[in-house]
Amino acid sequence: MAEEKEKRGIWSRRDFFTRLGWGGFGIFGLGTLLAFVRSAFPRVLFQPPSTFKAGFVTDYAVGEVSEKFKQDQRVWIVREETGVYAVFAKCTHLGCTPRWLAAENKFKCPCHGSGFFKSGLHFEGPAPRPLDRFKVIIGGDGQLIVDKSKVFKMGPSGEPDEQYPESILKA
Ligand code: FES
Structure with a gap:
């Protein structure tokens, strides 16, 4: 055994x-x-709020493209005679962040060279359409509120002002 x-x-x-x-x-x-x-611990996605306050209209000079919110919100605030609009700082080609070249009065994408006028209209490079815009309203305290959940998605042709006149806050 x-x-x-x-x-x-x-x-x-x-x-x-x-x-x-x-x-x-x-x-x-x-x-x-x-x-x-x-x-027991569900995954929660913490997203930044979709709206932000952008100060008062008078904080911006007529003709100015403000980069105050480009870093944090990826938005340029533009004030013209016609009003104020918020441009999404995301190239419509492949999504890079363009630069505002004040001396040349245009947005220029560093990735593949697309160029956009101050209105966001594309005029050079491979970008297939103008830059998009976000809705801007005046809040109860008189400050501008940019609502990034409301995107004015531009079509391939036509001036952004004409495609979405409501993207301009008359102020
Ligand atoms: S991502 Fe802007 S030109 Fe290609």
Whole structure:
């Protein structure tokens, strides 16, 4: 008998499969438990608010393209004789962030060279359409509010002012 045990080694084949079975069951049970605990903490996506205050109309000079909110909000505030509008600083080619070149009075995308007039209209490079705009309203305290959830998505042709006259806040 002792001789037979010696031949089988420390574990018999049956012992091995039994332990393997319990081991697998244990891992499965642990995985299920972890999944259950994880489900108690749902993933919440914290998104920045879609609106922001942009100061008073009089904070902007007529003809100015303000870069005050470009870094944080990716928005240029433009004031013209006709009113104020908010331009989305995202190139309509592949999404790079253009630069405002005041001396040349245009937005220029550093990635592939698309150029846009102050209105957002594209005039050079591969961008297929003008820059988009966001809705701007006047809040209860008299400040401009830019609502980034309301996008005026420009079509490929036509002046942005004509495509979406409502994108200009008459002020
Ligand atoms: S991403 Fe602006 S030109 Fe290509």
